[in-house]
Amino acid sequence: MSEVRRDPVIGRWVIVESAEKSMKPADYDKSVHALGQGAVCQFCNGREAQTPPEVDAIREGYAPNTSGWRSRVVPNKFPALRIEGELDRRGNGVYDMSNGVGAHEILIETPHHEKNFADYTIEEAVNVIKLYQNRSASLARDKRFKYIMIFKNYGQSAGASVEHAHSQIIALPLVPKYVAEELEGAHKYFNFRGRCVFCDMIQQEHQDQRRIITSNDAFISFCPFVPRYPFESWIFPKNHNSDFVTMQDQEREQLAGILKDVMLRIKTCLSDPSYNFYLHVKPVDYEEKSYHWHIEIVPQLTRIAGFEWGTGFYVVRTAPSVAAEYLRSAVK
Amino acid sequence: MPELRKDPVIGRWVIIATERARRPGVFLDSEKNTFDDGPCAFCDNQDKEIFSVRPYSGASWRVRVVESGTPLLSNKGSFNRKAHGLYDVVNDYGTHEVVIETPEHIANMADLSQEQIRMVFETYALRYSELEKNDSFQYVIAYKNYGYAAGSRRIAHSRSQIIATSVIPFSAKEKLAGAKKYFVYHERCLYCDMIQQELQAKIRIVAESEHFVAFTPFAPRFVFETWVMPKKHNCDFAKGVVGYEDDLAGLMKIVLTKIKVGLDDPAYNYVIHSAPFHSVERRAGKDSGTKWKTLAEDYHWHIEVLPRLTRVAGFEKGSGFYISSIPPENTAEFLREVKS
Numbered sequence: 001m002s003e004v005r006r007d008p009v010i011g012r013w014v015i016v017e018s019a020e021k022s023m024k025p026a027d028y029d030k031s032v033h034a035l036g037q038g039a040v041c042q043f044c045n046g047r048e049a050q051t052p053p054e055v056d057a058i059r060e061g062y063a064p065n066t067s068g069w070r071s072r073v074v075p076n077k078f079p080a081l082r083i084e085g086e087l088d089r090r091g092n093g094v095y096d097m098s099n100g101v102g103a104h105e106i107l108i109e110t111p112h113h114e115k116n117f118a119d120y121t122i123e124e125a126v127n128v129i130k131l132y133q134n135r136s137a138s139l140a141r142d143k144r145f146k147y148i149m150i151f152k153n154y155g156q157s158a159g160a161s162v163e164h165a166h167s168q169i170i171a172l173p174l175v176p177k178y179v180a181e182e183l184e185g186a187h188k189y190f191n192f193r194g195r196c197v198f199c200d201m202i203q204q205e206h207q208d209q210r211r212i213i214t215s216n217d218a219f220i221s222f223c224p225f226v227p228r229y230p231f232e233s234w235i236f237p238k239n240h241n242s243d244f245v246t247m248q249d250q251e252r253e254q255l256a257g258i259l260k261d262v263m264l265r266i267k268t269c270l271s272d273p274s275y276n277f278y279l280h281v282k283p284v285d286y287e288e289k290s291y292h293w294h295i296e297i298v299p300q301l302t303r304i305a306g307f308e309w310g311t312g313f314y315v316v317r318t319a320p321s322v323a324a325e326y327l328r329s330a331v332k
Numbered sequence: 333m334p335e336l337r338k339d340p341v342i343g344r345w346v347i348i349a350t351e352r353a354r355r356p357g358v359f360l361d362s363e364k365n366t367f368d369d370g371p372c373a374f375c376d377n378q379d380k381e382i383f384s385v386r387p388y389s390g391a392s393w394r395v396r397v398v399e400s401g402t403p404l405l406s407n408k409g410s411f412n413r414k415a416h417g418l419y420d421v422v423n424d425y426g427t428h429e430v431v432i433e434t435p436e437h438i439a440n441m442a443d444l445s446q447e448q449i450r451m452v453f454e455t456y457a458l459r460y461s462e463l464e465k466n467d468s469f470q471y472v473i474a475y476k477n478y479g480y481a482a483g484s485r486r487i488a489h490s491r492s493q494i495i496a497t498s499v500i501p502f503s504a505k506e507k508l509a510g511a512k513k514y515f516v517y518h519e520r521c522l523y524c525d526m527i528q529q530e531l532q533a534k535i536r537i538v539a540e541s542e543h544f545v546a547f548t549p550f551a552p553r554f555v556f557e558t559w560v561m562p563k564k565h566n567c568d569f570a571k572g573v574v575g576y577e578d579d580l581a582g583l584m585k586i587v588l589t590k591i592k593v594g595l596d597d598p599a600y601n602y603v604i605h606s607a608p609f610h611s612v613e614r615r616a617g618k619d620s621g622t623k624w625k626t627l628a629e630d631y632h633w634h635i636e637v638l639p640r641l642t643r644v645a646g647f648e649k650g651s652g653f654y655i656s657s658i659p660p661e662n663t664a665e666f667l668r669e670v671k672s
Contacts, residue, residue, distance in 0.1 A: 006420040012502040093529040100334030151646035159645025177652030204417045278650025305483025306475035310603030312503030
């Protein structure tokens with residue numbers, strides 16, 4: 001029998017299949033994600049002139065916009081938001097709008113065209129995280145920006161239009177809806193109980209064990225009790241922290257390790273699916289201590305149908321405890 | 333310059349990224365909407381019949397409602413709630429029905445006759461009223477998945493689904509809360525104001541009938557998203573549609589045909605948004621109607637038609653922000669000009 005579960009932070013209801021009837025990894029009808037081995041693109045080493053000039057990079061001893069880099073960040077040629085101008089909020093009858101001020105950057109994670117995050121060295125993964133932090137800190141200094149959204153699309157069915165491994169960074173003049181809902185839920189819980197809802201969740205998951213994927217000294221990864229998607233996986237710092245940018249060397253290495261590990265489990269278990277991951281961090285200038293930053297990883301296995309669009313109810317055909325078991329045993 | 337626009341009901345911001353419209357292959361993601369050949373599970377359907385429309389007793393059916401073969405919720409047992417530590421859990425109490433919209437093997441509702449579409453909407457309304465009699469149900473949603481990208485199987489037989497739930501879904505709560513907030517402040521229905529503004533502005537109108545209007549929303553989630561709203565205020569679909577079914581069917585046929593012809597038969601969803609069950613008699617003895625005293629005045633039922641031309645990527649999944657590569661004024665103009 002399936003169950004209807006409520007997310008304790010934002011209050012969303014989700015239908016979750018029972019463990020017995022759960023769909024197995026092979027049951028999902030997903031388009032195979034095949035990389036064009038050996039292909040070359042504008043993001044590859046030696047083609048730096050084809051991208052806009054870089055805004056940041058990890059490179060040793062070479063001039064900007066030349067080859068020899070490990071990871072680099074460039075402005076998006078097709079930005080969703082524009083860097084010029086001030087935010088001008090205005091109304092029109094029942095509607096509100098503003099011009100689309102923001103920043104949209106591409107983080108080219110590696111010079112190797114065909115490399116998957118799951119196969120990165122620790123150093124490569126650390127470089128990516130370091131640039132996430134650098135760009136977050138730098139964009140946060142622009143007073144127009146309220147939120148820095150970091151995300152990755154891998155594979156065409158997850159919305160990636162470029163094959164070469166990359167993440168995207170969008171600086172927004174507003175706090176996005178999902179984050180605002182989480183902040184509000186966490187704030188309410190904190191006011192009511194004097195504790196962080198995510199810390200409580202981590203503790204309950206740690207005791208329960210069934211949904212844990214893996215953990216290390218600083219981080220824990222589990223399949224959420226109330227997921228939106230099958231095999232959805234979250235990574236949380238074990239210690240309460242709302243700020244991702246302040247993370248230091250040792251912790252960064254731990255994060256690189258667990259992120260790479262979870263990505264490898266997803267790749268192995270679900271035969272290299274398309275996926276998205278994104279960071280949920282505190283907004284710029286958010287003083288409250290009730291939030292707990294984390295990463296959400298969503299393999300692209302299903303198609304969202306009318307019921308989900310219409311109700312916000314999601315239907316998840318693999319129980320998270322079953323998904324976690326598959327992911328735990330995917331890599332020894 | 334791109335624009336940020338706010339949905340006036342739920343407060344979701346979307347990005348209308350005008351420059352990106354020029355990006356080559358903007359709809360590269362949308363695969364051609366294909367169907368499988370072979371036996372159809374709905375031409376010869378053995379699922380348990382719940383309801384059917386027949387011209388006279390014993391005649392063959394015109395519209396048929398059956399229990400879903402793969403139900404998301406089932407009404408066996410009774411509704412119960414429990415806690416699981418931090419989490420709230422309820423059992424899968426609810427219903428999941430499939431509406432087989434025609435005995436003929438026709439894939440797209442756009443290709444049904446207006447009369448046939450009318451019978452489908454009449455059927456929805458009758459099922460809503462019937463399901464309302466169950467006190468454990470709080471919300472009913474009728475929706476359609478057309479085409480594989482919209483979450484359907486590749487079976488070329490027009491059908492839709494009705495689900496009754498014992499909790500009020502998240503998105504419905506958001507819409508209700510937004511409409512209520514507006515009503516508290518203005519003492520008017522937000523949707524009525526929106527309709528009035530759209531009819532005056534005209535730039536987002538797709539089509540109009542005597543009693544309904546179809547327009548592209550100011551802050552859409554999807555390119556070519558189209559809302560169909562009754563001009564006359566009513567919070568409740570089943571009660572509000574009575575007497576106007578034929579008019580609605582005519583407009584729905586026009587909208588769906590424009591989408592089919594203009595956008596090369598894409599996958600789409602449509603969803604009917606109606607108020608949760610709220611009648612005074614029903615609430616009396618439960619919580620004495622304290623919830624949503626103004627519900628009948630502040631909510632306004634409507635249909636959202638969502639063509640599925642683009643994929644939802646990490647930004648949308650993580651932020652709840654949506655990016656539209658074409659402004660709704662342009663999609664409305666495009667659809668207006670498509671012959672239907």
